[in-house]
Amino acid sequence: MEAVQTERRPIPRKGSLHRKEALAGWLFVAPMLTGISIFTLFPILIMFILNFANWDFVLGLQKFQWAGLDNFERLIDDARFHKTYLNNLIFMATVPICMAISLALAIIIDKHVFMKDFFKVTYFMPYISSVVAVAVVWQVLFHPSKGPVNHFLRWIGIDNPPRWIADPDWALISVMMISIWISIGFNMIVYLAGLQAIPKDLYESAEIDGAGGWTKFLRITLPLISPTTFFLLITGIIYSFKAFDLIAVLTKGGPAGSTSLMVWYMYESAFVNLKIGYASVIGTVLFVSVLIITLIQWAGQKRWVNY
Amino acid sequence: MTTQSLTLRQRKINWRKLIVTLVMLAGGVLFLMPFFWMISASLKFENDVFTYPIQWIPEEWNAANNYRKVWLGDHPFWLYYLNTIKVAGLTTLTSVTVSALAAYGFAKVRFPAGKWLFLIVLATYMVPQQAILVPQFILYRQLGLFDTHFGLILLNSFSVLGTFMLRQFFMTVHQDYIESAKMDGAGHFRIFAQIALPLIRPAVATYAILRFIWTWNDYQNPLIFLRTDRLYTLQLAMQKFATINGEYYSLIMAAAVSAIVPLLIVFVIGQKHVIEGISLGGVKG
Numbered sequence: 311m312e313a314v315q316t317e318r319r320p321i322p323r324k325g326s327l328h329r330k331e332a333l334a335g336w337l338f339v340a341p342m343l344t345g346i347s348i349f350t351l352f353p354i355l356i357m358f359i360l361n362f363a364n365w366d367f368v369l370g371l372q373k374f375q376w377a378g379l380d381n382f383e384r385l386i387d388d389a390r391f392h393k394t395y396l397n398n399l400i401f402m403a404t405v406p407i408c409m410a411i412s413l414a415l416a417i418i419i420d421k422h423v424f425m426k427d428f429f430k431v432t433y434f435m436p437y438i439s440s441v442v443a444v445a446v447v448w449q450v451l452f453h454p455s456k457g458p459v460n461h462f463l464r465w466i467g468i469d470n471p472p473r474w475i476a477d478p479d480w481a482l483i484s485v486m487m488i489s490i491w492i493s494i495g496f497n498m499i500v501y502l503a504g505l506q507a508i509p510k511d512l513y514e515s516a517e518i519d520g521a522g523g524w525t526k527f528l529r530i531t532l533p534l535i536s537p538t539t540f541f542l543l544i545t546g547i548i549y550s551f552k553a554f555d556l557i558a559v560l561t562k563g564g565p566a567g568s569t570s571l572m573v574w575y576m577y578e579s580a581f582v583n584l585k586i587g588y589a590s591v592i593g594t595v596l597f598v599s600v601l602i603i604t605l606i607q608w609a610g611q612k613r614w615v616n617y
Numbered sequence: 618m619t620t621q622s623l624t625l626r627q628r629k630i631n632w633r634k635l636i637v638t639l640v641m642l643a644g645g646v647l648f649l650m651p652f653f654w655m656i657s658a659s660l661k662f663e664n665d666v667f668t669y670p671i672q673w674i675p676e677e678w679n680a681a682n683n684y685r686k687v688w689l690g691d692h693p694f695w696l697y698y699l700n701t702i703k704v705a706g707l708t709t710l711t712s713v714t715v716s717a718l719a720a721y722g723f724a725k726v727r728f729p730a731g732k733w734l735f736l737i738v739l740a741t742y743m744v745p746q747q748a749i750l751v752p753q754f755i756l757y758r759q760l761g762l763f764d765t766h767f768g769l770i771l772l773n774s775f776s777v778l779g780t781f782m783l784r785q786f787f788m789t790v791h792q793d794y795i796e797s798a799k800m801d802g803a804g805h806f807r808i809f810a811q812i813a814l815p816l817i818r819p820a821v822a823t824y825a826i827l828r829f830i831w832t833w834n835d836y837q838n839p840l841i842f843l844r845t846d847r848l849y850t851l852q853l854a855m856q857k858f859a860t861i862n863g864e865y866y867s868l869i870m871a872a873a874v875s876a877i878v879p880l881l882i883v884f885v886i887g888q889k890h891v892i893e894g895i896s897l898g899g900v901k902g
Binding site for chain 2: 331332334335336337338339341342343345346348349350351352353354355356357360367418419422423424425427429430431432433434435436438439440441442443444446447448450451456457458461491496499500502503548551552554555558559573576577580581586589590593594596597600601604
């Protein structure tokens with residue numbers, strides 16, 4: 311009875327109530343929308359304009375010139391850019407390697423050790439530490455002649471250890487190893503959460519059927535953890551495209567462009583070579599690359615993931 | 618009989634577990650070796666940094682001197698600490714406020730435009746900030762936000778991730794609470810501040826800690842949007858310190874310890890929140 315009354319009473323004022331509700335809604339989201347418009351959407355618009363411009367921003371707006379498709383043509387012919395993009399693709403290999411190590415660690419920590427929380431914190435530490443400080447430390451550890459890493463390698467009988475970040479053939483691999491070391495903690499924590507969501511009785515009934523550890527891993531853990539795997543793969547790939555800090559501190563893209571990644575090359579083009587238009591085009595390529603991966607994520611979520 | 622065999626089995630499993638734990642412990646020590654080396658080197662005289670076998674605990678200590686040079690020298694870390702605390706603190710404050718307001722608006726206020734606006738906000742999440750760094754830089758120069766802490770703070774204050782995360786939690790607040798508060802004549806702002814926000818306090822804390830850590834560790838944005846030395850944040854200062862002191866590895870390591878350790882303490886105190894936050898949304902800076 312009462313419910314009916316409260317339903318009926320507001321009817322004449324429904325319009326004004328709705329308007330009030332809408333006003334509140336707009337007010338709540340207004341700061342966020344304003345911020346996004348100024349700091350994200352508007353810059354995207356500027357990016358599209360800059361793509362077709364030739365401009366040294368130090369000289370001011372008067373020196374702004376239209377360049378048509380010059381920047382795009384240059385990009386297609388730029389051997390350094392090809393190398394950079396290839397490096398990005400190679401760098402992507404860190405993602406599955408890191409995921410495999412992290413899954414193994416997560417399984418061990420989940421079921422087979424004492425002091426679970428202690429191990430979580432231990433392996434998470436590099437992820438929480440500042441990339442700059444960590445990069446500086448590794449730079450010293452990897453020092454070709456004096457560093458502890460090569461000292462150890464010589465001690466165990468390797469006479470000519472690699473020169474790590476100083477060697478064009480090894481620099482990218484060194485950076486990738488450090489990047490994996492940093493990301494293991496994050497991947498492991500997400501995998502641990504995924505493992506905890508797998509119902510325990512599945513394992514129990516598999517044990518009754520006589521399944522061994524490896525069979526249980528292949529038949530239960532791997533398929534049931536696949537949403538987590540998919541999530542980590544996509545975010546990892548996107549993250550690999552955004553890599554910058556490690557390169558900027560450790561190698562500055564060198565030696566001989568061997569560790570140049572896209573964000574670094576964009577940074578160098580814009581702020582060292584002062585080619586704003588060209589840098590903007592590199593940013594656009596980055597944008598499109600990430601967009602494509604995100605679209606794959608949307609399309610793939612249903613098809614490839616076993617829920 | 619059954620109890621006995623069960624305890625026997627239990628004991629056997631525990632032995633195995635103990636061995637695995639010990640192996641993992643050794644692995645953990647190896648994994649954190651760079652940190653141990655860093656701390657050890659920061660305590661030494663420069664000449665002892667590269668002596669082999671490594672003196673993990675130095676025979677002669679020079680810690681006081683090294684850290685004094687880092688904290689009070691030509692590039693005083695205390696100043697960069699204050700800058701970083703200011704930038705990270707204010708960024709966290711504004712970002713949490715803006716995100717919480719928007720999250721409540723999207724989750725609990727029913728207005729026709731809400732759905733579309735949320736989609737627009739979500740779509741901008743696909744834009745990697747790195748891609749728009751150059752136009753943001755141009756914009757900052759034009760708006761006079763370049764080389765100011767205020768500009769740096771604004772840059773990370775409008776987080777789609779935070780909005781999305783907090784919205785998920787506001788959704789779990791039961792509609793009855795809100796309806797009954799409305800019956801009592803409360804407006805949305807009062808409901809937000811006095812009912813909904815306190816209910817999701819753990820989620821807010823998680824996001825706040827994550828945002829603080831991310832901002833604290835941010836290198837790329839201070840590098841591009843700051844120029845004046847005395848405005849530098851810790852990460853920028855760390856890099857500059859390492860460049861200037863080139864071959865003085867004991868000093869560089871003292872700086873690295875100074876840059877890493879305080880945040881590790883924040884993390885260890887708030888680790889439950891951090892790890893929960895990461896596991897929940899699988900969020901990434």
